[in-house]
Amino acid sequence: MHAVVFAYHDVGVNCLSALINAGIKIDLVVTHQDDPNENVWFGSVAKMCADRKIPCITPNANELGELVHKLQALSSDYIFSFYYRFMIPQTILACATIAALNMHGSLLPKYRGRAPVNWAILHGETETGATLHVMDTKPDAGDIVGQAAILIGPDETATDVFEKVSQAAVTVIEQALPTLLEGIVPRKPNELEKGSYFGGRKPADGQIHWNQTAKQVHDLVRAVAPPYPGAFTDYQGARMVVARTSLQGPLPTNLELGVCGIQVVDNRVFGICGDRKAVEILEWFPASQ
Template sequence: MAGGIVVFAYSEVGHACLKLLLDRGEKIVALFTHEDDAGERQWFQSCAALAQEHGVPVHTVEPKEGDAVERIVAALQPDLILSFYYRRMIPERILKLARLGAFNMHGSLLPRYRGRAPLNWAIINGERETGVTLHVMVKQADAGDIIDSEAVAIGPDETAGEVAMRIPAAAVKIVARQIDALKAGTAPRHVQDETQANYFGIRKPDDGRIDWSQSARRIVDLVRAVTVPFPGAFTFAHARKIMVWRARIVEGAGRSGEILSISPLIVAAGEGAVELLHFGFENESDHEASAAVLAALSQGDRLGDST
């Protein structure tokens, strides 16, 4: 049966956008999604479960796995391919199977912050605004023409998780505004300004290591960017790993990483100082974590040495 929409989706944005389409009664002919990773915090709702509730066929085969995805999509002859926070590049040959085009919801205000983990990178870099952009999918990641975008503010003390809770609503606004035009083939298109484009790669848990030679602002921004539900920022003391979940900028000066005070726990940065508000040794219970760290530290110790 020809026509309809093939959706590639995952995470909370994927769930929210898929739900909008289903609530509108759109003809969703297939969902491609991911198997959940047992090692990842599942803070988001399941796109697969939502699709199954509505009788939509669900596929977890990845585009890189031979031509299985291409065969499935080709047989469906879709009008549209829509991608909402799907985590794999979809080959160009699959994108071309949609009669009216393929479109992706990206988690930044393009052309800024192309690539992976755009919200985390934006907070690390001290941005005060992010957003989502619906764009044409082309061979190069996040480089196609812009259809629509919606800004989302980043508060000076907000974490990536807190901002992420507002991103789905912004994405849904775009889909609601543009779905009829997408189905009619009349959606507006604006070429991205390549002079404003930048690209960021995937972040790994090890990238959360605190560099105490950086400014207090930069350190606190890193903590905000990778705290729960993400793997977290960390440092070392006496060869033990300390997870830092919340911190703030305070006055103080000393050698980078030097503990200036135990209660409260204040550490000198390359510029300024950082008070650690929520922290603990790795894998220790939250209730006892902070007390255990404080008992192991002394004023004048330096954080950061893993040996």
């Protein structure tokens, strides 16, 4: 079996390794050049390809259409997408002789779209996972090939959960590969009406609104904790990034729970929330740091 792989991030590195270990011949890898303005804390697909002498290119989004003739000539059995960030044109998907498959970091049909791990934490989910699905013209909308679930702990950050999702993605691809190697793609409907779609998140979306509940604030902090841009609030004229919070007590008896915002009591920092409960801020630092 031959494959062309569009890949980035840890999921890209790990799932590409799983394909190679299964004996699939990688005809070409398409990845991204790292953004100098981004905090790149994850594995490099490009470096992996260089180390293993796998053909690798880094076209921009406007150049993808120019790959059609090259991929038609390769006539690979599968096209895989593992956390590749650009929408792959239908003309490219059609170049796979068996199927074009994508790995998504949620339990589809929930959390289709961008930043699925961050959105799941933000919404207080206790479970998410990874889904391998057939690529369609609409994002994350094709039939489901395989899934694996993971639990989200109450204090786990997006980085913690992403590491679990990355391992779940490997589990999914390893479970699916024996059937895929026979040229058979198992399918079950991706029932979109039972799910949800979310767009990308911007650093400005990390602003803490203290009129929300304590759990909502805690979940926001977890969802965007560094190395993501972080939740933030203003205190004494300075913008502060709130990196870690706790909902565990006990709370000082002299907190004013009717006044939303930051209070410092006994050298401990608390955020008073709209439900008259508090989050303790365990770690914060100036945004300019």
